[in-house]
Each structure stands twice: as structure tokens, then as C-alpha cells.
Amino acid sequence: MEPNVDRYSRPDPKISRESSLHNLNPQQEQHEKLCAAAAVIPFHRTTTREEQQQMLMAEEELLQELRSKANELFLREQWAESSSLYSQLIDLCRVHLSSTDGASDPDKFSKLRKSLCLALANRADASSKLRSLDEALRDCDEALAIESSHFRALVCKGKILLSLSKYSAALECFKSAASLDAQANGNCGTLNACLEKCKMLEYQSRTGNFDLSDWVASGFHREIPELAEYIGPVLIKKSEISGRGLFATKNIDVGTVVLVTRAIAIERGIVMGEDSGSGENKQLVMWKNFIDRVAGCVSKSRRTRHLISTLSSGEDEEGLEVPDLSIFRAEASERDDYPNEKLDMNKILGILDVNSLVEDAISAKVMGRNKDYYGVGLWFLASFVNHSCCPNARRLHVGNHLMVVTSRDVKAGDELTFPYFDVLQPPKKRREAAAPWGFDCSCKRCEFEEKMRSKQELRDIEAGLEGGMDVGGVVYRLEEGMRRWNARGREKGYLRASFWAAYSETYASEKSVKKWGRRIPAAEAVVDSVAEATGSDERVLKVLVEQLSSRSGGGLGGGGVIGEMEKALKLGRGIYGKVVKKQALRGLIEL
């Protein structure tokens, strides 16, 4: 069959020069020359075989040159530059494909399609490094629409889906890639690693079974474990505390993971000298960087923009809509089905003020953080959890993930709350800590303590503690006062939690314990009531463990302390959650 000579006619010079060549860097000048050689052919004249060969070579060389330059930049991790060259390569492939007839020149057609697919997959890889995930996915889908078993596009798409927490869809991609001829595609090590990781994350996100024991047992020295995002038995509803809140949909035991969510953005650093000016400046710089990061994520993803727009910015919280929990399930989300929200910088700043969490919060220190460490981040679903001074949950920060773990048993229908700040301090300090959040806490404990403010004696005790009064004396006066005020059950726990600093210092000092003897309660009883009132806390647990240790003379093997050890383990579960299994937990709390 006669070749269709027109196919080899020079493509419209406007398209070829403007869309592909014009932006080339100087190193590609030689190709301009090659193309210029081909350009001597008048546009309307049909080309000879020799001219066709010449043009084919020029085309091939140009593609090859672009490809190697783009690959080189990619290997040098110059993502934006390599992406721009892949774009030129893609344009060029498209131009040539549009003028190539697959039926009469199948080799060239198939070569061009392969080049196009590879360039799309590579650009997707570069875009994903730039966190332009929507664009990256579009490229993978285009490559896969051309060749459904394109290895690189499948692996790249799998990785992007994995980073978007779409575990089942990612697993499908990796499985399809694994079913291809491994020899032909190479890179099996990476694929197998992705496949295994994906299987584990898919399992975690489906079951909520997480196990951090090995990491904890290594003293947090091993690499931070990979975690899936997970939404447990919870739902968002109107809250009596304020606006919307997160509620349990069934009874939940202490230590259960109810939520694992990855930060939208996070900024970390070591801030030396908490009160020094340089520390504050560093925090300000970090805050600014954090805002930039969030703004970057918002500009790159419709989903992020939509989800962030559901968060409170502190204004008219009662009038806010209750979003459907399902929009936070990454697995369920389609790429383009989000409204294109408009979010100005003021709104973003308001949202960050109300919802950002600081990783160095007292509850986060447990996971092996340095005391000068400071990290600020935004986590979507956790942003619906209200604060309470008698919370029933805690947060654990593991890498970029925030885990919400119940710190005591929770009943179906209860609102889940975690502390935004240290709740083992007196009401005045707690009010000061709540002020930057823009609220006055009115949880049961705060309500009770507000009523108790009328007691001059309590105010004197608080002033005494602040003024450096003997801590044993503070404990004694408070215990005496509670007897007279008829404080019962949880109420005692609330007050003891408020004066926890005095209790823990007293029990830590043999001299104080001797001095006050039976006039102050046993540490175990205080630990029980504080844990009952405010949930587990590592400082409360520490007092219990020290008591156990001193009672058993340093070793904890004695039969008499078994019950207390079980109690300590239960408290430990409320702090670290069931994600740290018994043996590792024993090590962690030094039992």
C-alpha cells in the first residue's frame, strides 16, 4: 500500500514551534536546526521518502533529547523543571500522534503512544512530588486510558492513591502492576514494598487495628511506623458544648482508637528556651510557614479546600452546618465532585486560629518527644472534637498522624472530648489557657468549680499554692475542706485534679509523706479519683508506678501489688491506647 505521504507533511508550523520548540533551553538548539532542515520543504508539497526519513529522525532525536533532559532533571529532583520538559514532550507526542495514522504506520504510532504514556507517567511522578496530586492523577488516568496495563502509570497512580489514603483503589493498581510481566517492567522491589505497605494500611483502615508495640519497645528509636487513616464508631452532631462535636455511635472501651487522621499540613522545629525571645520568634516564623503550607494545600486540591471550609472559624459556631462524616473518608471521595469553594486568606487564618493543634501539648509528649520540640498542625476530623476539662479521650501524635484514643470507657451517644491544654491545673490557669481559643469552658468540672469559687477557703488554698505554701499543707487543707463541703465522688476528683501539682509533689517527697502521714489520703486513692474524673494521664500514672515500686522495694514482682499493677496497666491503656500491647506497655511505664 502506498504510504500516505501527507502524514509526513510538516505539522502546522504554529503548533510545532510554539507548543513544543519555542520553550526549549539552549541545549536543544541542535534540534531546532534539525527541524529547520526539514522546514525547507514547502508546506503544500508532498515529501519524498528521503525527506520523510530525515523528518522522522529529527522527530525521534528531539523526543529523545527532551526525554533524557527531563529524566535527568527528575533524577536531580528538580521536579518543576522536569515537569515542564515532560509537558513539552507530551505536547510534541500529541502533535505527532495527531498526524500519524495507526493503521498504515503502526510502528511509529505505537512508539509515539508509548512515549506519550511514559511522559505522562513521569510528569505525574514529578507533579506528585510537588503535591499537585489532582494533576498527577489526571496524567496517570490519561496514560492508562491509552494503555491500561502501563506499568509505570499503574505504580505511580497506586502511590498517589496511597498518599491520598485511598487504600483499596491503590491496592488495585499495585495488584494490576504486579500481574504484569515483572521482567519486562523491572522495579519489582519497589512494587513489592508498595504492595505490602498498601495491604497493611488497607487492613488498618478497615479494622482500626494498629500496633505500635515494636516502635514503643525500641524506645521510639525505630522509624516512625506507617499508619493508615481510620474513622471508628463516631459521627459529627450538634454539640451542647459548642457548635458541632464528635460523638460515639456505640459503647467504646478505654484505650480504643476512634480516629486516625493525617495532618493537612504540619510545621515542626526545636524551640530552645521556652520563655526566651528567640524561642517566641522561632514560633512566629514557624506559624507563618505553617500558614503558607496550608494555603499551598488549599490552592492545590479542591477536596482540601472543601473540607477546610467545613471547619469553624470561631464565628457563629451554633449556625454552622453539620457535615456528613462520609466526606472525610478519603476512600469514598471522587476527584472532581467537590464544589469549587472560595476561601480567602482571612477565612483561612480564622480557621487555623480555631483548629490548629500544637503537638507539644501535654498529651503529645508521651510519644518520645524532646521537651523543646514544637510542632503545629491541622487535622481535619480531629478539628470537630471539643475540649473538656474532664475529657474522655486523648490524642497521640505519631509522625504526621494524630490518633484519638479513649482515655476511659465511653457510652454510645457520649460526646468525645480531648483536652486542648493541660487540665491538671486550677480553674484560673485553665481559663487563661482557654482564652486564646476564644471560649470559656463550661464542662461539668468547670461548672462545679465555678460554684466552689464562692468558698473563700478554696481561693486561699489556690493563692497558697501559687505563693509557695508547703504542698503537703495545700493537700491537707483541700482534703479537710472537701470533707466540710461534702464533696462526693467525681467532685473530689475534679478538685484533686486542679491541685494535682501539690499532690504529686507531696507524694514524691518522703519527707512530706512522713510529715503529713495519715492526715493526707493514700496516693492510690487520689490516683483513682483523679483518673476517674479526668481520664488517664501519664503524670497520674507515674505517681501510681512510684508507689508500687517503693512498696515492693524497687522490684515489682510481689504478689501483693498484682491488683495495683493491673490498675496501672489500665491507666497506661488510657494514655497510650490499645495500640501498645501489654508487654511493650509494661516496659513503657517501667513496671
Ligand SMILES: C[S@@+](CC[C@H](N)C(=O)[O-])C[C@H]1O[C@@H](n2cnc3c(N)ncnc32)[C@H](O)[C@@H]1O
Ligand atoms: C476545634 S473547634 C471544635 C469544633 C467546633 N465546636 C465546631 O463546631 O467546629 C474549637 C472551637 O470549638 C469551641 N469549643 C471547643 N471546646 C469548647 C468548650 N469546652 N467550651 C466552649 N467552646 C468550645 C470553641 O469555639 C473553639 O474555638
